[in-house]
Amino acid sequence: MALSDAWKRLSWIYYQYLLVTALYMLEPWERTIFNSLVVSVAGMAVYTGYVFMPQHIMAILYYFEVIQ
């Protein structure tokens, strides 16, 4: 019950994404290209965040003189 509600909500959000980015008008293979581009860019951003987050956090703490 909750799962189907969540699934409906996710579908609605995906539909809004399709409308706003005008993917609604494109053919399925064009949607695949664009979605894979978006997923790869997002994936790269997440990976970079994962790799560099410890160093960034240390640098911030060092700046605010919490750690020496």
Next chain:
Amino acid sequence: MTESSSSKLLNGGARHRPANGAKAARNGSVKSRCLFQQQKYLRPRGKVRPARVRSCENLLYNNHVARNGGMYKKPFVEYFEETPLLVAVLTYMGYGILTIFGYLRDFLRDWKIEKCHVAREREEQKDFVPLYQDFENFYTRNLYMRIRDNWNRPICSVPGAKMDLVERVTHDYNWTFEHTGKVIKDVINMGSYNYLGFAENTGACAAAAAEATQRYGAGVNSTRREMGNLDKHEELEVLVARFLGVEASMAFGMGFATNSMNIPALTGKGCLILSDELNHASLVLGARLSGSAIRVFKHNNMQSLEKLLRDAIVHGQPRTHRPWKKILILVEGIYSMEGSIVRLPEVIALKKKYKAYLYLDEAHSIGALGPGGKGVVDYFGLDPRDVDIMMGTFTKSFGAAGGYIGGKKELVDYLRTHSHSAVYATSMSPPVAQQIIASMKCIMGEDGTNLGRERLQQLSENTTYFRRRLHEMGFIIYGNEDSPVVPMMLYMPAKIGAFGREMLKRNIGTVVVGFPATPIIESRARFCISAAHTREMLDTCNVGYLLWSCFQLLGLNICVFLKPLCCLPFSLMIL
């Protein structure tokens, strides 16, 4: 009454300060003799706090309520809400993505990886100047074709309040269509210009038109000048002149041709045409064909028009500085893409002061505005003799086809000999002329029933109700409160296609408009209210389940002042 108020203005005894309190700008002595001072429209400072749903009256401070010198008898309220910034950015982004994919598809077509369905030059013409490389063709190939199924839908019944559509499917993404053989029945028609509901196949008008066909046949087989002048045409012209309150009128077979073929007969080289920014293509075509100089003033903006008039009179023709032979102002009664009504009292005051001529195109407003249905002149309560040339069409409120021009007898006699349409175009078909005669008599109340007056009242009630409900639901609507043309903003390109299709799924037929009929980010859905719509039909259309779920589905843009609606729960989601 209008004479006295406009002559008061001419005598310089005008009140320069309009009732809404904006101060007049004083930039030197020349400006201070202007009829209409510059007014600053101040946007509200700071964020608008959407604490609770406000009533429509609070929207007024962002819109122009014109009360210039008491020329308007009732408040003239028009809404042209600005595009919200986020929506504009997202719309541009959407168009950018579509353009990139358009280039990709063009590349594939050029390299023959994909089959090309469009027209292209032949192999021998490859070195000639390219025909299909401009933006219009790019747009047609790559953007319009993808959502083409929203337009040109075949109708197989009378386009009244409800109609039947032929069902079409496409297997190659709108390049070709096939009819499945089924018919979608009883689609609520929100797109036909059927303002008074005369598009019907039963009733007195249709019976009269059938009888005229029996008597005269369907075709006329000649032009007005040669052998095509029937007594029906003469009867029609006398009736139209009486309806409008002018001395004489002339009827033509096609509304577009009325404008484009008669403006060249009225002006020529050495004349000046001042036309509104958003004039219809027929007016623009007629102005260009005439060979006059054309200057454009901002839409419905009287300061801009006055400035142009003053410049024209002071400086004259461009190089020689001779005075212009005549100055013609082209305006429309209701602008069909915006739903705005022309500020006719002010235009007439300007025309009298600067001695210009006025051409009023009442294509959408005749029959639809005014207590007697006599158009925008009746709506403002002005004298029809003030407008030099009154033009209109019979397509919209009378359920027929064709156009007319009305004015002084000398003008109409001149047009009978000098108009291209009279000399070369076939005259109006007899059943069509009879339909106009019957419907016009009905509107005037001369056929003995109350039908005309009921329909006029029903139209204005429907208009007020529909606009109010759409405002309450929070959509962005353009135009004047009293105009039966209701444009609802969609903005994003994908929503144009999605809106048309979703409404058809819910059995409502709408017209969606995008570029090039509108500016590229301001695409809209245009509803035309009809007297034939009942309250239940309008309710199904907006209040119910249907438009509301469409709204939820598409996340359509909401008026800034009614933000709380977007916080409603997602319980009405339909997918």
